[in-house]
Amino acid sequence: MSFRLRLTLFAAAAIAVTVTASSAALWIVARHELLGQVDSALVTQAHDGHPSPFSRTFTELIRPDGDRTGDALPVTKQMTAVATGKGGQYFSEANVKATNGEEFHLREFVAPLQEGGAIVTAQDLAQTDSTLSRIKLWIVLIGGIAIALAAALAAFVA
Numbered sequence: 001m002s003f004r005l006r007l008t009l010f011a012a013a014a015i016a017v018t019v020t021a022s023s024a025a026l027w028i029v030a031r032h033e034l035l036g037q038v039d040s041a042l043v044t045q046a047h048d049g050h051p052s053p054f055s056r057t058f059t060e061l062i063r064p065d066g067d068r069t070g071d072a073l074p075v076t077k078q079m080t081a082v083a084t085g086k087g088g089q090y091f092s093e094a095n096v097k098a099t100n101g102e103e104f105h106l107r108e109f110v111a112p113l114q115e116g117g118a119i120v121t122a123q124d125l126a127q128t129d130s131t132l133s134r135i136k137l138w139i140v141l142i143g144g145i146a147i148a149l150a151a152a153l154a155a156f157v158a
Contacts, residue, residue, distance in 0.1 A: 011154035016147045023143045030135050034128050035107065039091055042109035042121045056124035058106075063117040073108075073120055082110050083118035093125070105129055 045057060058071035062083040068075065074096055081087035089111035096104045106122040113119055 008151075008155045011157075012147075012151035015150035015154070019143045019146050019150070023139045027132075027136060027139055031132055034131060038107045038123055038125065038128060039109065042091075042107065042123055043111075046109055046111050046119050046121045056104075056126070058120075058122045060120045060122075061113070061117060062120065071122075073106075073122055075120075079110050079118060079120060082112050083116075085112065085116070088112065094122075 041057070045059065058073055060068055060070035060073045060075075062068050062075060062079060064084050066080070066083075074094065078087060078090070078092075082089070089109070092108050092110070094106050094108060096106055098104065105125045107125050107128075108120060108122040110118055110120050
């Protein structure tokens with residue numbers, strides 16, 4: 001293998017690793033920012049108790065004795081622990097199947113209530129998931145083109 005070919009392959013590999021790492025970091029930051037916005041909305045809803053009529057947001061109250069009011073969300077052991085005063089607030093994600101067969105990918109916020117029990121606020125992540133899918137598509141497309149152009153330029157220069 002000639003020195004020129006080795007140099008070209010090395011440069012192309014270095015650029016590919018850099019573009020891939022940058023793309024992964026970009027996707028992680030985008031996901032974090034989008035979920036941060038959802039988390040803020042869930043906390044606000046938990047404190048206000050009034051969901052927006054335009055969002056696909058659900059709220060359920062769990063009493064320490066296990067009684068529940070509001071939207072029928074699946075209750076986990078961790079949620080029950082918060083309702084009985086044995087746990088603190090947290091965020092989680094869940095895939096839930098409705099009685100009509102429709103599936104939801106939910107982001108949930110669970111927090112203890114001062115008077116006992118817990119509040120669970122959840123938001124459908126369909127729009128967030130769709131946005132992340134589009135971002136991923138563009139990252140892969142632009143990253144692939146950048147790697148191909150960089151490899152071609154490395155071959156031309158070497």
